[in-house]
Amino acid sequence: MKHRSFYFAGLLAMSAACNNSGQTKEAAADSTPVKPEKTYLSQPLVSHIYTADPSAHVFSNRLYIYNSHDTATGTKEDDLGSHFDMRDYHILSMDTVGGQVTDHGVALDIKNVPWAGRQLWAPDAAFANNTYYLYFPAKDKQGIFRIGVATSSKPEGPFTPEKEPIKGSYSIDPCIFGDDDGSFYLYFGGIWGGQLQRWNNNTYDSTAGNRQPEEPAILPRVAKMNAGMKSFDGPVKELQLVDEKGNPYKEKNNDHRFFEGPWMHKYKGKYYFSYSTGDTHNICYAIGDSPYGPFTYKGVILEPVEGWTSHHSILETGGKWYLFYHDVQLSGKTHLRNVKVTELHYNDDGSIQTIKSTK
Numbered sequence: 147m148k149h150r151s152f153y154f155a156g157l158l159a160m161s162a163a164c165n166n167s168g169q170t171k172e173a174a175a176d177s178t179p180v181k182p183e184k185t186y187l188s189q190p191l192v193s194h195i196y197t198a199d200p201s202a203h204v205f206s207n208r209l210y211i212y213n214s215h216d217t218a219t220g221t222k223e224d225d226l227g228s229h230f231d232m233r234d235y236h237i238l239s240m241d242t243v244g245g246q247v248t249d250h251g252v253a254l255d256i257k258n259v260p261w262a263g264r265q266l267w268a269p270d271a272a273f274a275n276n277t278y279y280l281y282f283p284a285k286d287k288q289g290i291f292r293i294g295v296a297t298s299s300k301p302e303g304p305f306t307p308e309k310e311p312i313k314g315s316y317s318i319d320p321c322i323f324g325d326d327d328g329s330f331y332l333y334f335g336g337i338w339g340g341q342l343q344r345w346n347n348n349t350y351d352s353t354a355g356n357r358q359p360e361e362p363a364i365l366p367r368v369a370k371m372n373a374g375m376k377s378f379d380g381p382v383k384e385l386q387l388v389d390e391k392g393n394p395y396k397e398k399n400n401d402h403r404f405f406e407g408p409w410m411h412k413y414k415g416k417y418y419f420s421y422s423t424g425d426t427h428n429i430c431y432a433i434g435d436s437p438y439g440p441f442t443y444k445g446v447i448l449e450p451v452e453g454w455t456s457h458h459s460i461l462e463t464g465g466k467w468y469l470f471y472h473d474v475q476l477s478g479k480t481h482l483r484n485v486k487v488t489e490l491h492y493n494d495d496g497s498i499q500t501i502k503s504t505k
């Protein structure tokens with residue numbers, strides 16, 4: 147059963163993390179062969195709280211990270227990810243990559259979101275209309291993931307949520323992308339715990355299960371935003387994701403197909419759609435000529451990190467490109483993660499060099 151493997155895989159990754167990073171020099175004194183300690187490519191940006199799912203933006207010459215705030219709430223682990231039981235957001239900021247990080251405290255608390263029941267998952271943010279917009283997923287009171295929007299006059303909040311989620315929104319992991327012509331698009335979706343498999347033709351079916359290996363893979367979603375940034379300008383669309391020969395992926399192509407964590411950025415006029423493959427733990431990318439795709443698979447940006455989930459964003463600042471990501475270096479627990487950043491490099495042909503987060 148796939149949902150189970152989600153969490154068993156998480157436990158295995160966690161145990162691998164503990165075994166590797168917890169290896170002591172004293173242990174080398176007996177005859178047991180010792181695996182070398184892992185060397186991490188980057189260190190956690192903060193260690194006083196657990197953070198995950200970083201969406202990075204530069205607003206008013208300062209770098210802001212909109213991330214999940216992981217907390218050990220004690221919620222029992224289950225097949226649907228209930229232990230990812232986040233209850234508020236803390237926004238981080240810094241002058242520049244490598245600078246001192248400020249935690250701006252609680253920017254939005256679930257108790258102030260009228261429609262939300264539980265689980266504040268990966269957020270993102272945008273600036274338009276002289277306002278900062280925070281987009282966030284949460285389960286509504288019926289247990290269905292929706293995407294909400296909250297506003298503030300400051301990038302770090304506090305944010306005031308709308309009374310209802312965005313009409314027509316569903317599933318998780320919103321990424322708000324501003325194109326050069328001033329249009330904004332909301333990319334979203336996540337399968338398994340993120341419930342995308344329950345949505346066909348934008349209609350909810352609580353009984354719909356995961357796809358079988360030979361079935362077409364479930365596709366990520368996109369909607370253009372209205373100028374007010376709080377509603378979609380039309381029906382949600384599927385994003386076509388194809389291999390180099392133009393063939394769509396099947397569910398069994400799970401080291402290439404979309405799972406969750408979409409991100410969009412533009413490089414030299416091309417649209418780069420990147421995402422997590424979930425149960426195979428890659429961050430991959432695909433390139434297209436329009437914000438609606440189709441997108442052709444190009445390769446892996448980030449190899450699997452420690453922990454089950456992998457979630458990222460990509461940003462250019464100060465003339466360099468960066469990958470923001472998370473792993474579980476601080477806790478060894480799959481639901482208590484820490485945000486990191488490393489430089490990202492393009493090749494001359496526009497391809498992205500693959501990053502390995504440990505050596």
Ligand code: FUB
Nearest residue numbers: 230267268406407455457
């Ligand atoms: O943080 C909860 C979920 O884990 C996110 O929504 C997914 O992208 C994964 O990182």
